[in-house]
Amino acid sequence: MDKITNIPEIRFDGFTDAWEQRRLGEVVDIRSGRDYKHLNKGNIPVYGTGGYMLSVDEALSYEDDAIGVGRKGTIDKPYLLKAPFWTVDTLFFSIPKTDYDLYFVNDIFQRINWKQLDESTGVPSLSKTAINAVKVQVPTFEEQIKIGNFFKHLDHLITLHQRKLELLYETKQTFLSQMFPKGEESVPEIRFEGYADAWEQRRLGDTVVIFAGGDIDKSKLKKVGKYPVLANALTNDGIVGYYDSDFRIEAPAVTVTGRGDVGYAKARKVNFTPVVRLLAIKSDNDVDFLENAINNHKVLVESTGVPQLTSPQLANYKILFPTIGEQTQIGTFFAAIDHLTTLHQRKLNTLKEIKKTLLKKMFV
Template structure:
């Protein structure tokens, strides 16, 4: 068995040693309480919802109990919160280091475990490495409707490899700093998304109004009604046969090429023989729209195609394409309230049916638009905001990829 990681800090060369998890981490079961113990305030009970990915958070639906119902020790800063049981088996075993908590203010609930240890940053990082993933896959029972469960004794008895204290501290400090960077970029990313959501609400007219709440200086005229199809040329996509698919050729853009509201290339993109293509290729600044999908909530999602080589791609049969002069404005408008309401009414689906958006319904939809000059200003604003959001999202993804790579290389 290999007992050294692939990447180490300078000065460390000794083999890592085997230990039982329970010998280095004190694990404790959580509080069992009755519905009558719940109050509006009191002692907070930490649950699975207090772990967002691998970060500890307070939740809007946190539960509080009467202090007299608490018969276990409160959690402390730097304890590790672990989900031990959950109706969703994939959530069993998720964990987070409790970074901010007031003394005596909270306990962990009955479906949770708590880990307390000296080198908490190292242990928490270790629990994101391969040994823990394999352990959870083997020991966390569940599936077929059963509640997933992680047994405290199984975790305590698990054999892991650890270095001496000095190396544990260095590794822990590294991953703590990396987690802080990830959290920082996550917050910036979420803040920018919230700004965009707010400005979409304020910079487009609300129901019954023909002017928005916020406008650029110099614009005062009322917005005018237009059919969507009068300002946007929409086109249906390519229908192709399985025999048309090749390893390379013309890329067929699908719903998977829209990540939230950003155009992306995908690892599972489909290519077809050029001779199978009988529609016009997509162009830069076309708007890609999902018109049909097995998941109804994805119907109507859209993205502006920012980077594409001429003639290299077409849109698929379950997609629509929009082409318009003021594309940044129209794309932003399609993230505002009129479009959300339109999709909720006109995109059929549910109960197992494929969700569907009809081209004619979209073309006939009445929307409000300002003159060209104001469209351009609004479009430029949201394009700049989208660029900032994309920048922080890329930084966030890069940091997450670095973390995953280093978890693989810095643990045995």
């Protein structure tokens, strides 16, 4: 017996009927956006492929919510549009027809590989004909509502975590500007109690030892091990693999990217080996303070190609230092913010992975 393919792997209780195939043109009414420049300022949002742009005094849809999908440019980032709204001519808006739930249809749009429908040889483009012809599977209206509401709440949770994460980034930037001296000043705006002395400017090379990363023995590189091997990349903390027994730099230390996103510093609390174009710093200064002091430093690198930061250039950074005690207080404070940020990022990533998995298992 052939396997039934029009029933999802996971369903809500009480639903057993097979889903039915429809063309997207039977599910939504695809409408075109228009130029807004003739309109006056108002309180009705105008949307493009990248999201909100500005507000005007007229709407293309006053009552019907819809799903925006790019006609040209960014064609693979559909998103909900709450009425009233106006869309520009590069953004279609799709209004669900009778007996089709907005949030369920939005989930369908999230699953479609829009790039496969690209009809251009240059800037990515979609046509109404291509969109209308897409074949999708749909359940009864009642099951649509159940599924749509489920993902609506999950999306809300993801948005909340995203906002918390953005707030943490903003909070850190605010404190960086207030807890480090500005311009030619030698005293920060905000200090921990008990510290009043002016900070002292020092050439970084006079207070730290800088090591340049080198080639690695790839035959010893493991996916899992004791000592990380760190590259210039910032993703996954720059880890490209592990050595079981060898390392070059003893923690605590600070790494600084030497190519691409130059000048990015990160405190390291585990012994490690840096690869080519990653600089490492050993110092008696607090490493968490040093990370933020370097990141707060204005990087000026002369390069005619890909930006590069050399050991002598890093050594010439002029940075203001407080006492070790104050460094430790500041470093611990920012390390706590970074830890909280990491936890929120992991939660957000987990929620996104959960959604990705459920979109596969709860749809046909």
